[in-house]
Amino acid sequence: MEEHISPDYYDLDDILAEQERVTCQVRLRLRSSDLHLIGLGEPVDRKTKQFEIPFWLAQGLESKMVVTTNVPRAFGPRAGAALKADPVGADLRTVEGGGSGQYFRLGQKIATLCVLHVTLLPFCHVARSRAPDAIRLLLSRKQDYALGEMLHEAYTSRLSHVLHTAHRAMARDVSTDLERLDACEREVFRLAYWAASMSSHWRKSAGVSGLNRLTASTLSREVGGAAAAAAKRNLPGDSSFRAADTRDPAGDASGAASLTGYETAASLALAVTSTTQKKARFG
Amino acid sequence: MADTSGGGLAPAPVPSGASLSPPSNSELDFCAENEFVTIVPAVRLPRMNLVTGTIGPLHPQRETLVPLWLALMLKRAGRARIRPPEWLTEDALRLYLKAEIASSAFSPLPFRYLEISQLILQAAPDDVPGATKIRALIEDLRGRRAAKIRRGVASVVSTDVLISLSNMSAIEVNELRPQLLQALHVVNSLEKSSRVADDAG
Numbered sequence: 001m002e003e004h005i006s007p008d009y010y011d012l013d014d015i016l017a018e019q020e021r022v023t024c025q026v027r028l029r030l031r032s033s034d035l036h037l038i039g040l041g042e043p044v045d046r047k048t049k050q051f052e053i054p055f056w057l058a059q060g061l062e063s064k065m066v067v068t069t070n071v072p073r074a075f076g077p078r079a080g081a082a083l084k085a086d087p088v089g090a091d092l093r094t095v096e097g098g099g100s101g102q103y104f105r106l107g108q109k110i111a112t113l114c115v116l117h118v119t120l121l122p123f124c125h126v127a128r129s130r131a132p133d134a135i136r137l138l139l140s141r142k143q144d145y146a147l148g149e150m151l152h153e154a155y156t157s158r159l160s161h162v163l164h165t166a167h168r169a170m171a172r173d174v175s176t177d178l179e180r181l182d183a184c185e186r187e188v189f190r191l192a193y194w195a196a197s198m199s200s201h202w203r204k205s206a207g208v209s210g211l212n213r214l215t216a217s218t219l220s221r222e223v224g225g226a227a228a229a230a231a232k233r234n235l236p237g238d239s240s241f242r243a244a245d246t247r248d249p250a251g252d253a254s255g256a257a258s259l260t261g262y263e264t265a266a267s268l269a270l271a272v273t274s275t276t277q278k279k280a281r282f283g
Numbered sequence: 284m285a286d287t288s289g290g291g292l293a294p295a296p297v298p299s300g301a302s303l304s305p306p307s308n309s310e311l312d313f314c315a316e317n318e319f320v321t322i323v324p325a326v327r328l329p330r331m332n333l334v335t336g337t338i339g340p341l342h343p344q345r346e347t348l349v350p351l352w353l354a355l356m357l358k359r360a361g362r363a364r365i366r367p368p369e370w371l372t373e374d375a376l377r378l379y380l381k382a383e384i385a386s387s388a389f390s391p392l393p394f395r396y397l398e399i400s401q402l403i404l405q406a407a408p409d410d411v412p413g414a415t416k417i418r419a420l421i422e423d424l425r426g427r428r429a430a431k432i433r434r435g436v437a438s439v440v441s442t443d444v445l446i447s448l449s450n451m452s453a454i455e456v457n458e459l460r461p462q463l464l465q466a467l468h469v470v471n472s473l474e475k476s477s478r479v480a481d482d483a484g
Binding site (some may be wrong): 047103107108111112147148151152155156159160163164166167182187188189191192194195196198203229 | 307308309346401429433434436454457458459460462463465468469470472473474476
């Protein structure tokens with residue numbers, strides 16, 4: 001079987017989400033020594049054939065049709081109903097079995113896993129040999145279809161609250177609201193807060209000092225001012241400004257087609273300054 | 284161009300989630316300076332053939348359309364007065380504000396209204412009658428539009444209906460971009476898992 005590495009393989013959030021333990025059901029006849037291969041050495045309930053393993057392991061075993069993963073209670077129908085009833089109030093970080101702060105990420109993985117399972121089922125020899133079992137499983141998985149939709153709905157109904165929190169964070173302490181957000185939502189919060197603070201910083205910087213902002217007109221003022229000062233002291237300035245200085249400033253502007261905006265602006269500034277100087281000299 | 288808006292007051296943290304680098308606000312300022320405004324020059328300048336087009340000629344006391352960067356430069360040198368654009372008056376802004384409150388759509392302010400108004404009000408407050416009131420009106424408009432955007436994001440993500448982004452200004456788009464992209468990314472992955480489920484069933 002071809003093993004491909006997902007792009008999230010080195011993602012820390014992904015690793016954290018997949019650490020969560022899920023309950024699995026063994027589907028093959030498993031000797032107790034086989035479980036030592038898994039490395040946990042935990043006893044398997046002989047009757048229910050259930051045991052707990054991390055999600056990443058369950059994912060791998062499930063694709064080999066060795067185990068069936070049970071959907072954790074945090075993503076079950078009851079949790080879904082609670083989330084639907086009060087989307088904003090739910091605390092997604094501390095929910096048990098909810099991926100320890102990675103609720104949506106883990107939920108999405110479980111939803112995908114269940115779907116994968118159902119699509120693979122008819123083609124699997126294990127399922128063929130035990131047809132009634134397979135059909136029963138298929139029926140139970142039907143309910144899990146709703147998980148993806150449930151997560152989608154929960155995320156979107158919480159999103160406006162997240163954005164609102166980011167807006168309020170500009171003015172007051174929102175740490176209690178932040179505690180309830182899952183990692184995906186925190187990322188949105190972080191970006192929204194960053195964008196809002198950049199924009200408020202931009203508004204303030206204009207009021208305090210225009211020099212903080214590098215624009216064509218401020219640049220021309222600075223560069224043009226320096227060139228004019230150099231001309232005043234009869235010092236050789238930068239070559240492009242010297243060129244503008246030696247020519248007649250009034251006639252020069254029309255021949256400035258080859259100059260860029262900055263250079264033109266600078267030579268214009270120079271033209272304005274030298275006109276002032278001329279006036280001062282004659283008047 | 285480097286983002287110099289930080290100035291030394293606060294370093295700008297770069298969000299690691301954003302793979303694209305959208306224009307910074309000071310770059311938008313730079314773009315806004317290419318918009319045209321009317322000035323009343325006090326100097327005579329011949330026609331200028333620039334790469335971006337022809338400007339001038341300028342005659343004293345004759346109203347001329349010039350790029351904002353030139354207008355600001357001449358204003359700072361005391362060589363011209365800036366005629367504020369017609370939307371940058373108290374009466375016009377009051378009408379815009381009324382429209383903004385009445386409707387759920389954005390009022391048809393210019394694409395770069397925030398940058399232009401700020402640049403003009405900063406360099407030439409004496410050329411804009413009622414500058415203090417205009418500042419307050421612009422701030423009011425901005426706040427109302429920002430609230431509308433926040434409401435819009437939630438609706439755009441939760442339903443398949445798109446909100447209309449028309450008449451949204453450059454700075455506002457900039458302020459919205461990172462979190463909207465991130466939210467859509469998550470929603471997309473959640474949707475994908477439920478859509479595959481439909482196909483399988």
